[in-house]
Amino acid sequence: MYKRDRIRNISIIAHIDHGKTTLVDRFLDITDTVDRRNKKDQFMDSMDIERERGITIKSKPVKLNYLADDGITYEINIIDTPGHVDFNYEVSRSLAACEGAILLVDASQGVEAQTVGNTYLAIENDLELIPVLNKIDIPNANIEETLAEIVDLIGYSPEDCLQASAKTGQGVKEILEAVVKRVSPPSGMLEAPLKALIFDAIYDKYRGVVIHVRIFEGSVKAGDRIQMMASGEIFEVVEVGYFLPQMEITDSLDAGEVGYIIAVIKDVSSAKIGDTVTSANNPTDTALPGYKEAKPMVYAGMFPGMPEYYDELRKALDKFKLNDASLVFEPENSPALGFGFRVGFLGLLHMDVVRERLEREFEIACILTAPNVVYRVTLQNGEVAEITNPASFPEPGEFLRVEEPFVDLSIITPSEYMGNLIGFITSEKRGDFKAVENAGKNRVVLRFEAPLSEIMFDFFDRMKAISRGYASMDYEILGYRESDLVKVTILVNKETVDSLSFIVHVDKEYSVAKKVVDKLSELIPQHQFQIPIQAKSRGRIIARSDIKALRKDVLAKCYGGDVTRKMKLLEKQKEGKKRMREIGQVTIPQNAFLAILRIGEEE
Template sequence: MDQSRIRNFCIIAHIDHGKSTLADRLLQVTGTISDREMQEQVLDSMDIEREKGVTIKASAVRMSYTAANGETYEMNLIDTPGHVDFAYEVSRALQGCEGAILVVDATQGIEAQTLANLYMAVEADLELLPVVNKIDLPAAAPEDVAQEIENITGIAAEDVIPISAKTGSNIEAVLEAIVRKIPPPNGDRDGPLQALVFDSHYDSYKGVIAYVRIFEGTVRNRQPIKMMSNDVSVEPIEIGIFNPGMVPVDELTAGEVGYIATGLKTVRECRVGDTITLRDRPAAKPLHGYQAVKPMVYAGLYPSEGEDYPLLKEALERLQLNDASLVFEPETSNALNFGFRCGFLGLFHMEIIQERLEREYDLDLVATAPSVEYEVVMANTGEVRFIESPADLPDESTIAEIREPWMHVQIFAPEEFYGTIMELARKRRGEFIKQENPAPGRVVLHYYLPLAEMIVDFYDKLKSGTRGYASMDYEFDGYRASDLVKLEVLVAKTPVDALAMIVHTDDAYHRGQRLVTELKKRIPRQMFEVPIQAATGKRVISRANVQALRKDVLAKCYGGDITRKKKLLEKQKKGKKRMKMIGNVEVPQEAFMAVLKLGED
């Protein structure tokens, strides 16, 4: 098709503002999907996406639309993930478009994720098309929200299109605005091939299928191609478009969006953000912005039944075929036996992976407390080591400094919760940067926060403290040296590695006390006394004893001299002492789980 009649666009919105519903209506109105095939959230193929109301995997679809001017246009909708953990995938999808539909809920107004994606779209130089959704709801205030959009974007309130994606009201106006306002792509069809990979998935028959936007050149069937980041060359098995299923075509040219079935066996060889070019006529340089995605949060995943270990390994390998950002390596723990140390993009990504493992592979898992990756500078050599598990932290006498990751956090909330948010951030070692007032009664607070303080229950506390009104977005800011120590738990003088954690010196005492108190309640009494200790380095900061079960050895002494009783008690004392030396204590799983669920005060 002629480039002037191609429109590439995406939809950006906060979670649950109606992005997937609008995509459904666009597919329906353009006749891409018949009413018989229609189902809710067509582009969200996973059950978990439908339940949580958030897109996890990006997808694309081609629509054909005949505009009011009588011309037929090819419209490529690139659907983007809807959570902050997948911000890199969103940035790649935005790079593949010329325009973005900004969807804002008429009852809630602009929120943190909307703002974050809006800034990304502006950085990518996209044409913005603001839309106010859910105007059919009784609490809708489309005029106020349109004014809020004008205050932030500078786009006149009268240019904001009011729609109801649920009822299909005013969807035609959105399609006409796409034709009128979003510019067509430009690119030389005869130049060297430059195709941006904005997502990929694994197919057991066709290998890795790369979702691509062609910027320059043309790719044809069976033409050898090359990945520019790692020089892997392959001959594609098939090329095609999404309509919305995969439809093979003979060629994809500059400006078009489609897929290339590469036949590669792992997603790692064809990463999101990479540039595909022709092997025999390569492009001079790759497209700007590629980076290898780094996990931010680490946790151990263990099967609750030891014999499920091989099943867990196979399940993780299968998930990794579709998700290159998931990393894992085998790990053993005294308390939980064999499992895997896994790296995730964020806490939501961890939750998704854990839920998929339990649902799709029928596994019963125990996850250790999430931790972050620390940089440790060694005292003697100056060498910098990356530590993912607290159990791997070297002896404190050999460490010059420990650096932890800090995030730049934006919190969006009504002004009445100003004090609640300030207090929460202060407790988590937050550093205030600035505040903005995008609209009357709304405030955006900018903070620097350590990631370790955010990953436990910061979001839950924020939501409950603001009655659900606050929303937040965050991005990695860098590593900073902090006064951190390793907090170890010893049960019967034996360290339990799975309960070790790295904490700030100021928090160590309180954390240690609460850990010990919780474990004392959960560890069953033994035939000998069990000391539970929390220690930092060589110093024990908290201790509690689980009292021994004591058999009444004097029960059979009806009479006789006191020396007879003393003799029996002495014999029992020696037995207890011997038992304590050779006895070992298993930390039961419920004790372990209770400790992981220790909330913050």
């Protein structure tokens, strides 16, 4: 029976590894949602990679029927959110589908940068926040300080903050009670035209795209014709239902409810996250706000480990895209690596996850070249071109200006590391220091504006090293700004290797080029002839490193004898080496293509 005042739609905001999935496990236990024979830890994380890394990549909703202390059974819909900055837009859409959110903070680690970012997103969406201190049972839990940090962040009193241990179950029932009492039921007219928000979509090979929706107004049932407001496409509904957490068919989804719609949608790009679903026969006047296209921010070349697996890689990427519309790719050819693809990702974690899932789920070994951001170049004729591959970056004189994406970077750190972090970001990473704010006892928030390209390589590891693991970061894209950038081309044995080209700021041109050629000279094995590795920029060679030739001892068979005989043998060897260098092919190992990522290792 549909009673809207008994529905509660919530999300859980938490940093990576703060216990969000474990808390959902306890909710499932308390409400007996999952048969105990089928129950396993981290039940909502279905991918091996999610379990191993302690991160949520693909959000999964679940409906709980909770018998509260007042004797009423409430329907609680938990709309999960990914915890990483790469998936910021998906988080914003999940939050838009809720009326409340549990703010989960690890008592031993305190408030982290991404928690702050997502909390502000929740506040922007007018969500009722329920702050929860998790992991209070562990020996190094710092309850007083973490409570003070939460109070500083959202302005609640310490009495409003709940304390729990998702692992042992302590305090978990109190969280469900707080959800029922503090979070308001959904509003929305059942008689109004259908208005539903798509907060996720997955591809089922038998039934097509399954869209995850929150119904704001109206209702939807099998047989209805629905329209996607962004694309205008129309589909006929075949099935609607709830997540328990497995999919369970129901007669209709009504205003305030969360569930799924199956409508023979063949392509996940037809059901874009954030889009509004309405009735084709009686459409709503206005779409829900906040929809935007997910744009890749990072591009890298992806090549099969063996050239003959090109078709398998293409099929694997096609299948992967069915479940991940944010992934874009197009064919690319490299003289060194053969045929492959230029692939666009939301960020570095997204790139890492895609590569690992391709290797695990499709059993395809692939080589990824060093990633780069999207540059915007204004050519001499006034045209604006987006450069996703350093090889296609125009030569000096062919363009008027070049712009690169900048980010608003926030770092939360203990105050003792503040000076070193500011020095590192402003001097080495071209960051512009903007402000410092207090973030509780002995902790500060540092704010910078910095180029996205600078926080892609070795930034996270260096930040953790400087702060001894205590600092955490979050960033938001600000937009494009003009920069003085140049392309550095790498030549191996005087042959240009496009896949090793990179774009760098003019101030770092020589230092980075020198490090890359030195690193390549270590990674490329010796051949029978000497190999020069050169870096070329703006029409001149700016750095060089040589790989010495493997030398065979041609004098080993000479026992004494005339010196002229030895000279002839050495001369003959020299001629052979020269001829070999002219026709010799240099074998470049796979790890050399990530040399630019590894230039900071010895520092």
